Amino acid sequence: MSQTQHFLHELVGSMSQGADGNPTVAMIEAAFRHHGLHWRYINLEVTPEDLGTAVKGAKAMGFRGFNCSLPHKVSVIAHLDGLGESAAVMGAVNCVVRRDGRLIGENTDGKGFLKSLEALVDPRGKSVVLYGAGGAARAIAVELGLAGVRRLRIVNRSEARGAELVRLLRDRLKVDAELVVWRGDDRVPEDTDIVINGTSIGLYGPAARLPIDLASLRPGMVAADVVFNPVQTRFLAEAASRGCRPLDGLGMLVNQGIVGVRYWTGIEPDAGVMRRALEAAMGV
Ligand code: NDP
Numbered sequence: 001m002s003q004t005q006h007f008l009h010e011l012v013g014s015m016s017q018g019a020d021g022n023p024t025v026a027m028i029e030a031a032f033r034h035h036g037l038h039w040r041y042i043n044l045e046v047t048p049e050d051l052g053t054a055v056k057g058a059k060a061m062g063f064r065g066f067n068c069s070l071p072h073k074v075s076v077i078a079h080l081d082g083l084g085e086s087a088a089v090m091g092a093v094n095c096v097v098r099r100d101g102r103l104i105g106e107n108t109d110g111k112g113f114l115k116s117l118e119a120l121v122d123p124r125g126k127s128v129v130l131y132g133a134g135g136a137a138r139a140i141a142v143e144l145g146l147a148g149v150r151r152l153r154i155v156n157r158s159e160a161r162g163a164e165l166v167r168l169l170r171d172r173l174k175v176d177a178e179l180v181v182w183r184g185d186d187r188v189p190e191d192t193d194i195v196i197n198g199t200s201i202g203l204y205g206p207a208a209r210l211p212i213d214l215a216s217l218r219p220g221m222v223a224a225d226v227v228f229n230p231v232q233t234r235f236l237a238e239a240a241s242r243g244c245r246p247l248d249g250l251g252m253l254v255n256q257g258i259v260g261v262r263y264w265t266g267i268e269p270d271a272g273v274m275r276r277a278l279e280a281a282m283g284v
Contacts, residue, residue, distance in 0.1 A: 010039040012264050013066035015046045015054060015076075023281035024067070024257055030277030031261050031269040039064075039265070048075065055079040055096075055103065064264045065097040073135060080105045089172050090142045092135060094256070097263040106263060109136055110143030112256025113226070117194070120245055121222050124148040126193040131155050131182070131210065133165040136226045137198030141165055145173035152177040155186050188216040195239070197225045202233040210235040219243025228253050231284050254278055 014022055028041040044066070046054045051072055056079070058066055068076050073092040077083065080093065081102035087093050093105030113136075117123060128149050130137055133156040141152060152175050156162030162179045169177035180186065188195055195217065202208045202225065212235075217223065223239030228249030236246040254275045261269040 010037070010264075011061065011063045012039065012041045012260075013044045013058060013063060014041065014069070015044050015051070015058075015066050015072055016069040023278055024253070026281035027254065027257050027274045027278040028261060031257070031274050032265075034270055034273045035265075035267055037265060037267075046072065048072070051075060052079045058096075059098070059103055063098065065095065065103075065260075067095050067260060069094065070135070077105055079103075086110060086139075086142050086146060089146075089168070090138050092139065094139075095260045095263065106259075107139050107142075108256040108259040108263075109252070110139035110141075111259045112254070113140045113224070113252040114143045114147060115255040115259070116247060116251030117222070117224060119251070120247055121194065123194065125150050127151040127153075127189070127191050128194045128196065129153045129155060129186075129188055129192050130196045130198050131186070131201075131212075132198035132226075133158070133161040134199070137196075138165055138168075140196060140198055140226070141169055141177075142173065145169050145175040145177075150176065153180060153189065153192075154178070155180045155182050157182045182211065185211050185213045187213045188218075188221070190216075190218065192218075192221060194222045194224065195244070196223075197227065197233070197235050200227065202227040202230075202235060204229060206230045206232075206234060208234060214238055214242060217242045217244055220245070222247060225249050226252060229282065229284075250275070250278065250284075 032039040082104045084106040087105045087107040095106045095108045097104050159181045166177045166179040169175040221244045223244040224247035225233045225236050226249045227233050231248050231250050240246045
């Protein structure tokens with residue numbers, strides 16, 4: 001009896017600048033190994049000038065897709081064949097998927113956050129306060145809007161960036177959104193269900209303080225952070241001490257990886273395997 005073995009090395013990549021030590025490589029490759037896929041996920045250092053050529057190259061070489069991070073999340077769109085729903089609304093792509101030979105841009109950041117959030121609470125009909133209006137906050141706000149939140153209060157230091165996000169939420173998704181320009185300590189409204197730090201405050205800074213009035217946090221509120229390094233941020237620790245239910249940024253990172261693997265391979269990867277591999281790579 002003859003036996004045929006298929007050692008087909010499908011390729012997926014991560015296009016970024018300064019990609020060395022990207023811990024998501026360990027997470028994605030752990031999923032491939034666990035599910036017996038002879039695939040590779042590789043870091044590709046790509047400069048903004050070379051992005052178009054790199055995307056053409058990935059297509060020509062039959063890549064199943066790739067992630068892209070800053071500074072390519074917006075500029076990559078010009079080199080793709082189409083966009084998924086939320087990527088089109090937010091105008092940013094962090095995950096590219098080859099479908100029927102076409103490269104389609106998706107955004108898995110917000111989807112990863114939502115999946116992680118849904119383990120604690122269904123966002124439909126909920127009142128949300130979101131700090132920040134940068135890339136991560138924008139992705140989260142759009143997914144929350146698509147998921148049917150009741151109210152979205154965007155609090156941002158820069159008025160222009162915050163106003164642009166609120167406009168997008170109102171005009172494109174018909175979300176009841178308002179902007180609060182962040183000056184001093186913000187008070188979380190009493191009827192809030194979910195409070196999210198979508199800023200980079202706390203990244204690599206365990207002592208960094210989110211300027212909010214802690215006394216306005218109430219027991220039972222979900223307090224989520226996009227920052228995943230450190231995993232336990234000061235905001236999460238303080239919110240937990242006030243009886244809030246904390247949600248760390250590692251869950252968002254793992255879940256955006258899960259969505260990517262699902263898009264590229266069609267399988268539902270094991271979340272535990274991916275989280276453990278990510279934690280080991282990050283040393284947490
Ligand atoms: P951006 O640079 O696009 O946005 C940064 C945001 O933080 C802006 O709203 C900015 O406000 C705000 N901000 C920064 N410093 C301050 C400050 N001192 N006071 C008030 N506001 C401040 O970054 P990203 O959105 O791409 O990333 C934000 C964070 O999300 C990072 O820590 C990143 O690591 C994390 N992230 C986590 C992911 C995960 O899977 N867990 C995925 C993607 C990102 P302003 O507009 O006024 O400048």
